[in-house]
Amino acid sequence: MNNKYSLFCAISLLLTHAHASADSAGSVSANVAASSNYFWRGITQSDDGAAISGGLDYDSGTGFYLGTWASNVDFGDAASTSYELDLYAGFSGEFNQVSYDVGYIHYAYPDAAGNIDFGELYASLGWEFITFKLSHLTTAQDDSTAEEDMLYLELNAAFSVFTESELGLHIGRSSGDTVMEWTGEDDSYMDYGVSLSTGGLTLGLVKTDLDADDDIKAYVSYALDFTL
Numbered sequence: 001m002n003n004k005y006s007l008f009c010a011i012s013l014l015l016t017h018a019h020a021s022a023d024s025a026g027s028v029s030a031n032v033a034a035s036s037n038y039f040w041r042g043i044t045q046s047d048d049g050a051a052i053s054g055g056l057d058y059d060s061g062t063g064f065y066l067g068t069w070a071s072n073v074d075f076g077d078a079a080s081t082s083y084e085l086d087l088y089a090g091f092s093g094e095f096n097q098v099s100y101d102v103g104y105i106h107y108a109y110p111d112a113a114g115n116i117d118f119g120e121l122y123a124s125l126g127w128e129f130i131t132f133k134l135s136h137l138t139t140a141q142d143d144s145t146a147e148e149d150m151l152y153l154e155l156n157a158a159f160s161v162f163t164e165s166e167l168g169l170h171i172g173r174s175s176g177d178t179v180m181e182w183t184g185e186d187d188s189y190m191d192y193g194v195s196l197s198t199g200g201l202t203l204g205l206v207k208t209d210l211d212a213d214d215d216i217k218a219y220v221s222y223a224l225d226f227t228l
Helices: 003-022 177-183
Strands: 027-035 051-059 064-072 083-095 098-108 118-127 130-140 151-161 165-175 188-198 201-208 217-227
Touching: 098 130, 177 188
Parallel strands: none
Antiparallel strands: 027 051, 027 217, 051 064, 064 083, 083 098, 098 118, 118 130, 130 151, 151 165, 165 188, 188 201, 201 217
């Protein structure tokens, strides 16, 4: 059984279990979104084009959660990888007004010509309006990276502004040999973001300090969430 087929089986089994369990404990929700661009750590994943995404999430009500999320992508490669499919699971909660979240996420590209999937462990701590998160590359297929060395640190803040609106601020740092392999520049770079959201609509700006991609880029997105 190949890795891609195994991933699809895992997603199917996990979500089937989630739906079966939702009536007795926890809940299942869905989300869909349309965006003028899909950015990941400050770098476009859709060749500066529009992206449509959606996902399913299961929340056990006891801290454990799992989900899947998909979006179209465009890396400008000859193989024309067309979509990303993520699978994640973790545990979150709160202790003495400090929130925490630990988990694993697998990034899959099922129609890629090569084996470019990779996965990360992540952990975050939040207090009031500030959240600190780290993500560490732990698994990577042969065609994804030869180095398997990447750490991402990010600091996010969210403030209520105006009427039922939220101002978001973000700063992140990617480091490791994989970063140099992917960007063709240094082994680290910074990315920055600011956004304003209200009623599912988000307007945002992103920027990196990469020499090849240091322009300020704007995006607009609209998202909907549903309880199933």
